Structures are given as structure tokens and as C-alpha cells.
Amino acid sequence: MRNPIIVALDVPSAEQALKLAEQVAPAVGAFKIGKELFVAAGPDIVKRVRATGAAVFLDLKFHDIPNTVAKAVASAVRLDVQMLTIHTSGGSAMMRAAEKSAQDTAQALGRPAPLVLGVTVLTSMDGGALTEIGCEANVGHQVERLASLAVNSGLRGLVCSPLEIAALRKILPASMQLVTPGVRTGAEKADDQKRTLTPREAMAAGSSWLVIGRPIYAAENPRAAAESILQSLG
Ligand code: C5P
Numbered sequence: 001m002r003n004p005i006i007v008a009l010d011v012p013s014a015e016q017a018l019k020l021a022e023q024v025a026p027a028v029g030a031f032k033i034g035k036e037l038f039v040a041a042g043p044d045i046v047k048r049v050r051a052t053g054a055a056v057f058l059d060l061k062f063h064d065i066p067n068t069v070a071k072a073v074a075s076a077v078r079l080d081v082q083m084l085t086i087h088t089s090g091g092s093a094m095m096r097a098a099e100k101s102a103q104d105t106a107q108a109l110g111r112p113a114p115l116v117l118g119v120t121v122l123t124s125m126d127g128g129a130l131t132e133i134g135c136e137a138n139v140g141h142q143v144e145r146l147a148s149l150a151v152n153s154g155l156r157g158l159v160c161s162p163l164e165i166a167a168l169r170k171i172l173p174a175s176m177q178l179v180t181p182g183v184r185t186g187a188e189k190a191d192d193q194k195r196t197l198t199p200r201e202a203m204a205a206g207s208s209w210l211v212i213g214r215p216i217y218a219a220e221n222p223r224a225a226a227e228s229i230l231q232s233l234g
Helices: 015-025 036-040 044-050 066-078 092-109 125-133 137-152 164-170 199-205 222-232
Strands: 006-007 031-035 055-063 083-087 115-119 157-159 175-179 207-212
Touching: 006 015, 006 222, 015 044, 015 222, 031 036, 031 044, 036 044, 036 055, 044 055, 055 066, 055 222, 066 083, 066 092, 083 092, 092 115, 092 137, 115 137, 115 175, 125 137, 137 164, 164 175, 164 199, 199 207, 199 222, 207 222
Parallel strands: 006 031, 006 207, 031 055, 055 083, 083 115, 115 157, 157 175, 175 207
Antiparallel strands: none
């Protein structure tokens, strides 16, 4: 079975990231490099994590004019990432430009195109925050609206909260890949993730990939934590 665990390398330095990656690599499917690590360590960290043989999810959530996003996506493809994120609220032209750039750049390099994942509504936003920026207050409706726009713009995957999976699966083509952060095993200390499912529940609800940070990197033994999550998936 494909290992669906993506470990978030949410650490501030290349040394810490590579140490963590080395520790847990045999038990996981990929690593996520986000803004904290990328801004501190630069594009070189992507190459160094790739050099371990692991797949990389570059989570920089691009949101800009279509031409700029297309160029940023092309740069990410040249770094050889396997997944990357853009904001669906950038609109259909931006999403189409991102997907086309991923396909064209990968084809020119003779490698498979990375999965361009759309981010819908940030889980930090509630109805009030959506109203403030002129969107409809119902978070679920806004998520579904942006998810449908992403499908119609040619994206092949979305990032979503575990509690959105079931509703999205009802309206999305089955081929759509759903990448889900916010999973918790129940064994870890309480933190800022409030609305969670266990890894097994998230997969059963229809998630394709699980992004897991603190339950693995903050565990006493990150490798054992990753192995135990993998086993729990059955
Ligand atoms: O430590 P934890 O498992 O909460 O890490 C989850 C990862 O997924 C973090 O990198 C976080 O930024 C990211 N993420 C999230 N919720 C979202 C989108 C991304 O937790 N809605």
C-alpha cells in the first residue's frame, strides 16, 4: 500500500529538518516543507530532502496574478517537488495558469507533473472573518464553492480539514486527491488543532494523504510515533 503519511517539517533550520527526515523517512510517504523552513533554509532544503529519496510537498500557498504564480510553480517544478499549494481564492485564471505551468514545465523536464493542490478557506477563518473580506458567511458553502471552482479550473487535488472530507467527497470527482492536516491520534498533548479526526477516521472518510506535524515531530520517539500511526491505518 502507498504510505499516505506526509510529515510536516515545521522546524526552523535545515539541520533540524534533515535530522527529523532521516529519523522518520522509512515510516512515512513524503515530507512537507512550509514557509517557516523554506524562508529560513532556502530552496536548497528542498534539494537536500529530495536527495534522501523522499517525495516533497512544497506548501507555500501561492496567491498572486496568474503570470507570477505560473512562474513560481515552474520554479517549484524545477526543484523537483511532488506536490505544491496555491490559494483557490486567487481565481480560476490563476489556478489554470498554475496547473498548465506544472504540466508544461514537468513535460519539458521529462518528469511527472506535481500535484497542484488548492487551499480553500483557511481553517483559522470563521464566518465572521469571511464576512469581513466580503465572502458569504457560511464556511462550508464557501469551501464547496471554491472546491468546485478548483475542479473546473483543472486542479487535481485540494487541501481540506478532516471535517470537510465527507461533504467534499459528495460533490467532487472521485479522482480528486484530498490532502488533510489536522489529524490527531489522541495520544499527544492538546494543541491548537481543535476539530480533528484520527488518521484512520480521516482515511475512512476519503482522505488521500494525511499531513502530520506535531504528533510525529514532537513525540519522544518520532520514528515510533510514525510507525504506530501507519499501523493504525491497517
Ligand atoms: O502539527 P500539526 O499536525 O498540527 O501540523 C499540521 C500542518 O498542516 C502544519 O504545517 C500546518 O501549517 C498545516 N495546516 C493545518 N491546517 C490547515 C492547513 C495547513 O494544520 N488548514
